[in-house]
Amino acid sequence: MMLRSILVSVALLLALPADASSRIKDVVEVLAARDNQLIGYGLVIGLNGTGDSLRNSPFTEQSIRAMLQNLGIATEGGRARANNVAAVIVTADLPPFVQSGARIDVTVSSLGDATSLAGGTLVMTPLSAPDGEIYAVAQGPVIVSGFAVEGQAESLTRGVPTSGRVPNGALVERHIPASFDDLLMLTLQLRNPDFSTAVRIxxxxxxxxxxxxxxxxxxxxxxxxxxxxxxKGISAARFYAELENLVVDVDVPARVVVDERTGTIVIGNDVRISRVAISHGALTVRVTEMPRVVQPEPFSRGHTEIEPATVIEAEQPDAKVAVLDGPDLQTLVSGLNRLGVKPDGIIAILQGIKSAGALQAELVLQ
Known part of the structure; x- marks a missing residue:
């Protein structure tokens, strides 16, 4: 019953008209306005004993020494024993039209063998673009959603404690020049390519x-x-502001998306299935070994032996044959419900229908 409820809910959510109305701003991007990726290497300090082990992460110790030397602190002689520092890679996306002095979010990910970045603080980290120039500097407390707890005989981990974010943690030092107002031609790029949608736009x-x-x-x-x-006589920004709120009917291809790892199945509204008969039933074969000990008769010269005994059972419960003919999404989902199969069985059925040439849609496996 739970599977039936899930599939019917999917059907109700997706059984919409083939064309969904959307604003132009929601389906296209202006090529003159694009993000730029930034990356940097830094240190997270203040960890509660969950940092890098300096024996396995020698680059962390080198970074600590280099940072202290830049601060005017001599570090010659002896090895560092700190376990509250972690080497991290810092990444960020620099949005278009951002000026110097603005703040952006950054993502912090452990580079060594640190077990958690919770409670740590990212120290000043320059962020550079592929051209080698520094465009932002990141610093601030790291927010981690996951956690890890470990005892002598058991450990528990939720989420990813070795990765976190620093909201508004990067200060933009250099903006990327953009001449949007000087454009004589706007280039709109569809996020989901489709000829029908492009013509309608x-x-x-x-x-x-x-x-x-x-x-x-x-x-x-x-x-x-x-x-x-x-x-002529209007700025590019004002002109696009007038266009981006126009409403168009967005067309989408018939597509079935299957994620075999999680058992997630998404069926598009325009998916059709030609008339096809399907038999589904799980065959279970159980082999049980029950060896028996056989004793010799009293006062005989026999030996104790082990006699093998094998029991083989075969079951095929709930084997059903159904005819699917999907003129619309609701009929398709109802047909799959009649089979009473689980998500992994539906995935196998969809793959078989596609191989038979009866699925009139693109099957995407993730």
């Missing part, structure tokens, strides 16, 4: 620009790209 923009500017300014290039000419 261009048509929606042209209907608006004919009324507003007296000319059709948009043209589709392919399934991912739409070009829009910027009219």
């Amino acid at each position: 261009a048509d929606a923009i042209n209907r608006y620009t004919k009324k507003r500017f007296g000319a059709a300014l948009a043209s589709e290039r392919d399934s991912r790209t739409v070009y829009v000419k910027k009219p």
Whole structure:
């Protein structure tokens, strides 16, 4: 009954019209405005004995010495014994149009054998782009959602305690020059490529620009790209602000997404199945070994022997045959429910239907 409820819920959620109306800003990206990735190497201090073991992570000790030397503290002689420091890799995305002085979030991930970053503080870490230039500096307390507890005979770990975030932890030192207002042509890129959606976006923009500017300014290039000419007498930012709230009908391909690791199945609204008969039933074969000890008769010269005894049982419960013919999503889900199979069985059935050529959709396995 639980599987039936889950599948029916999926059907109700996905049994929508094939075309869903969305704003242009929700389905496209402007190529002139893009994120840039930053990376840096730093240290997290203040850990409660969960940092790197310096024997297994020699680079952590080298980093500690280099940091102390930069602070004017001599570190010659003797080895560091601290276990409250962890070497980390710091990553961040620099959003477009960000100016110097703005703050962005950073992600901190352990590089050595630290067991947890909870309670630690990231010390000043420069973040650079692929061009080698430093664009931000990160520092602040690390927030970790996971935890790890360990005793002498048992340990418990929830989440990922060796990775965390520093909200607003990076201060932008250098902005990336952007000339958005100087653009004469806006390039819109669809997040989910589709020829029908690209044509509808261009048509929606042209209907608006004919009324507003007296000319059709948009043209589709392919399934991912739409070009829009910027009219005279208006800034590119204001022009795109007028276009991004236009509503278009977004078309999506028929697709079934299957995650075999978690048993998750997502079926699109336009998925169709040609008429096909399916037999499903799990065959269970149980082999039990029960050896018996056989004693010789009294006062005989026999020996004690072990006599093998094997019991083999075969079961095939709930074997059913159903006919599936999916003119719509609701019929497809109802047919799978009639078989009464679990998610792993549905995955096998969908793969078999695809191999038989009866699944009129793309099957994506993750």
